[in-house]
Amino acid sequence: MIEASSKTQARPTVRPGFRLGTISWGNWALGTHALLVYLFLYVPIAVLVLFSFTQDQFGTRWTGFTFDWYARLFSNDRLMGAALNTLYVALASTVASTVLGTLLAMAMERTRFRARPAVDGLLYLPIVIPEIVMALSLLAFFAFFFDIIEFVTGATLRRSLTTVTLAHIAFSISFVVVVVRTSLKNFDMRLEEAAADLGANGWKTFWRITFPLILPGIIGGALLAFTLSLDDFIISLFLSGPGTSLLPVEVYGRVKRAITPEINAISTLMLMLSMTLVFLSQVLQRRR
Amino acid sequence: MSDSIAIDLRNVTKRFGDVTAVDNISLQIRDGEFFSMLGPSGCGKTSTLRMIAGFEYPSLGQIYIHGREMGHIPPYQRPVNTVFQSYALFPHMTVEQNVAFGLQMKGVDKASIPGRVKEALEMVRLGSFGARRPRQMSGGQQQRVALARALVNHPEVLLLDEPLGALDQKLRKEMQLELKGLQERLGITFIFVTHDQEEALTMSDRIAVMSQGNILQVGSPTEIYERPICRFVADFIGETNFIDGTVREANGTHATLATEEGLHVQGYTPRPVQPGQSATISIRPEKARLLPVNGNSTPAANTMPVRVERVSYIGSDTRILVRAHGGRSLSVWEQNTLSTLDREAYWEAGDEAVLACPVDNALVLTE
Structure with missing residues (x-):
């Protein structure tokens, strides 16, 4: 563990790229991109999970919380x-x-x-x-x-x-x-x-x-x-x-x-x- | 050392497809001996070791271990253990579990295992490392675990496949002494495979020099170094000067060679030669002497006039590169027995000198 952490510290913290303050535009854009891709992947799943608890009998609108469907x-x-x-x-x-x-x-x-x-x-x-x-x-x-x-x-x-x-x-x-x-x-x-x-x-x-x-x-x-x-x-x-x-x-x-x-x-x-x-x-x- | 034979190879040949790795070798290794197999990579030394261990079976010939023919007996039924070049420690087991493995497989009484494991680890000075995993240890420590794992089984013969190859120079020297000491204490036959001639000379009772699947010479380190039987052995072990020529006269143990420059050099012949045959004179650099030119006397036997080209002072000795008339360069090493800063005591580039070599220090060799 000690070895691993010293290795990460040894890595240069400054990365090349177009810089504004301390965050480069490239990294900012990449981070945003990653966030969007994760949303794209997981929002549908989150909706599915959410609507398994809805009181709406067609399961497509949120009308209140219930465990009924599981029962x-x-x-x-x-x-x-x-x-x-x-x-x-x-x-x-x-x-x-x-x-x-x-x-x-x-x-x-x-x-x-x-x-x-x-x-x-x-x-x-x-x-x-x-x-x-x-x-x-x-x-x-x-x-x-x-x-x-x-x-x-x-x-x-x-x-x-x-x-x-x-x-x-x-x-x-x-x-x-x-x-x-x-x-x-x-x-x-x-x-x-x-x-x-x-x-x-x-x-x-x-x-x-x-x-x-x-x-x-x-x-x-x-x-x-x-x-x-x-x-x-x-x-x-x-x-x-x-x-x-x-x-x-x-x-x-x-x-x-x-x-x-x-x-x-x-x-x-x-x-x-x-x-x-x-x-x-x-x-x-x-x-x- | 008893005279009984630990390993007996009889006309052993190993082929892999079209390649002959070991070519009809016969060899007897005595009980309690530190025996090295030395040669460049691809000479068949490792294949021979693997056949003794049982990882490969001979294509032809037989292997006897303490008089018992091994035939197709698998490795796990042979009374030998191996220390691998890469150590091959089991990464998912602790050091103790690694060392205990062989005893467990042999069905040794469970109660006695922890004691024997501890003893083996103490023998290699790793008494307090039992609970570690191999990857938490340095190369030298892993090497010693591999040694303990093999020796704990009390093998009749220990096989070592270039076990020091991965260690740095200093550690290597230490391990050489440690291995030799261990072998003398335990009295187990060690068969040591290496391509490092110095390592083989330091540790071995006897050495087999191998090349292209053949054993060229078997002998003590002194025999191998002082009386190499052929040009390859002289070249592979230590450094030497070679002078090619034709045999002029030969009488059993000695022969005279005529070189291209017209010089006559006399030397000892390990193998009989015939007049007219081409041969090589081998002169070890530390066995030749440089003498001042003695103007008026006729040239003595086995001398040649030379000019000093380069002088390298390396502390314990001085290495002098000289050029003979006719352009051939030779090296001569002089031991610095005098403690002096006087430059006159050493040769300098440009000096004229005579290179002399006593007849018994020159060897007439054939291929």
């Missing part, structure tokens, strides 16, 4: 069901995609083969292709797969929470791999040699040395997967079966009829959840 929300079985579905899918797809993605990242980072650049490129494709294309391809795949199952076994399968979860795993893996690979790149392989030299086999080396050191990356990847799953709309819309709708889809369905403060309330809760997760991840990563 109503918790007794709305349909919305709560969709919220639980969403949490279930997000948790399940996060766990699966984090485990699979971490192992894939390790495989990609530690093996050398001729086709690796091409395989690398393929891995990032799900990140860049339009989500609608991904959704359609998954839809087509499941339809095809279900037909085969029906033909072979006679059993009829339908889209369900499982298909949505599988779809979410499919698009999350690439993101997890990207994040975990960054930490693996910074990981000093000689530490694994040192552990082996000191008597640790591969399994112990992974859990005692590699895993703790790449954990921040794994947590980062998991959080990304979780938030991606939580607010996914297109793939969820295409892949969820009848009666198993997820929150973003449910919210959209309701907004088409009318915006109610209930929707604002549940959106606010989702916002809180995402912010808490991001905050936690930053705390965890800063501790290292």
